[in-house]
Amino acid sequence: MKTITEDSVLETITKVLKLKNGELQKTSALGDFEEWDSLGHLGILAALDQLFNGQLGSINEMATANSVDKIIDALRANALI
Amino acid sequence: MRVAIEKIEYYLPENKEGGRELLRDNPDWRIQDIEAKTGITRRYKAGIGESVVDMAEKSANKLFDSGVKKTSIDFLILVTQTSDYILPTSACILQDRLGLETSTMAFDVNLGCSGYVYALSIAAGLIESGQADRGVIVCSDNYTTNIDPHDRTCRPIFSDAAAATVVGRSNVDGISAFDLGTNGSGYKNLIIPNEHDNIAGAKPGFLFMAGAAVFLFTMGMVPKCVNSVLTKSGKKIDDIDLFIFHQASKIVIDKITDNLSLPIEKVYTNYQQIGNTVSASIPIALKDAFKDGKLHAGDCSMLVGFGVGFSWGGCIVETGDLS
Numbered sequence: 001m002k003t004i005t006e007d008s009v010l011e012t013i014t015k016v017l018k019l020k021n022g023e024l025q026k027t028s029a030l031g032d033f034e035e036w037d038s039l040g041h042l043g044i045l046a047a048l049d050q051l052f053n054g055q056l057g058s059i060n061e062m063a064t065a066n067s068v069d070k071i072i073d074a075l076r077a078n079a080l081i
Numbered sequence: 082m083r084v085a086i087e088k089i090e091y092y093l094p095e096n097k098e099g100g101r102e103l104l105r106d107n108p109d110w111r112i113q114d115i116e117a118k119t120g121i122t123r124r125y126k127a128g129i130g131e132s133v134v135d136m137a138e139k140s141a142n143k144l145f146d147s148g149v150k151k152t153s154i155d156f157l158i159l160v161t162q163t164s165d166y167i168l169p170t171s172a173c174i175l176q177d178r179l180g181l182e183t184s185t186m187a188f189d190v191n192l193g194c195s196g197y198v199y200a201l202s203i204a205a206g207l208i209e210s211g212q213a214d215r216g217v218i219v220c221s222d223n224y225t226t227n228i229d230p231h232d233r234t235c236r237p238i239f240s241d242a243a244a245a246t247v248v249g250r251s252n253v254d255g256i257s258a259f260d261l262g263t264n265g266s267g268y269k270n271l272i273i274p275n276e277h278d279n280i281a282g283a284k285p286g287f288l289f290m291a292g293a294a295v296f297l298f299t300m301g302m303v304p305k306c307v308n309s310v311l312t313k314s315g316k317k318i319d320d321i322d323l324f325i326f327h328q329a330s331k332i333v334i335d336k337i338t339d340n341l342s343l344p345i346e347k348v349y350t351n352y353q354q355i356g357n358t359v360s361a362s363i364p365i366a367l368k369d370a371f372k373d374g375k376l377h378a379g380d381c382s383m384l385v386g387f388g389v390g391f392s393w394g395g396c397i398v399e400t401g402d403l404s
Contacts, residue, residue, distance in 0.1 A: 034111075038234045038292050039118040039332070045293060046336050049300055054340045057301025063270075063294035 004051060004081050006072055012051050013068065016043045029067035041066065052080050084205045084248060085255025086400045087215075089368040090143035091244040091361065092136055096126040103237060106230045115237050120331025124240035124356035127223040132165045136243035137221035138178045144217065144245050151180060153249075156207055156216035157187040160196035160360045162389070163222045164189060175219065186213070193271070194327040194388030195261075196220060196360035197246075198396055201384075202259045204248040215249035220360035227273050227288045234292050238330050240356025244364035258314035258397040260306050267391035270294040296333065298391050303337050306385055310395040318343065321397075322380040323370055327387055328352035328362040349375055360386070371404035378402040
């Protein structure tokens, strides 16, 4: 099974938000970029769900994970990265 | 005893709202971006003073105007969450307005986007148990009256409408394989809170939706519901001619389609021009699918509703031509 790293998560979020490489930081959060509004956040969740083969819906912590840090923490706590 | 959907009619209010109206009230909103993500370019709004019962009456009268006999109706189920009054039951007011017999059993079902499938299950139970031969389900909501005009999560999505369905005895097994469920732990994520509630980001009296939580619930639960209906019906995805999901928004339906690896042509959508009309969205989509030539008499479709509660329901439907 392909290993998904923290970098792949950052790459996915960067792509969804149409950011330049390096623009997204681990401290970045919902509201920090024009594209990262409530609808943009759903786009991030959809893309991450695809990256993790439909497993995101079962991660309760993801419902309140509104920053890169929190998203990574939630994925790590569920042994997905 | 077998049960089937016989007829569907719906009513959309005269007031329409597009991107221009959103931008007028919210000059900082990027409308093209919002429309690209929600897929919704038009919503309907109940007129000033136009209530849930008013809309329900207009949709149901279309049934009776088209030849359905009022005396043949044994029950009236009104699915709504925006009832005219806390009490009395809106279905009672509707029974009187429609001129239905006083022998009609009439009651409300307080459910949102799963409500139509729940009402079909109740209707099927009433008919199969011999308590009734024929009845009407009306789904009617005016969520927009409880939406803050500056709420970017709710306003671009929700729309007002009413849809009326006749359900009756049949020679074919027209409604079957129900999967119904609830997870009330998510109730705060889609709510009109009271004064005493303390929900971050929510205002008393206004619709609040925690979009991420609702989206995650949908991604996790809807595929399970679909698979459960398939198992109960003994069918495979290939056996289903058309999937009709609650018309939540583009991002939600696209994700469900993707997670279930469904062929796009097997998933019907009409949210683009109608919006998310809560419990009315499935019957409206079912009728439109016939009108658009995507469904034909005898075809097999799967209906799946999901949302506020959290609550969900799915079933298999086979009907005559509903166009």
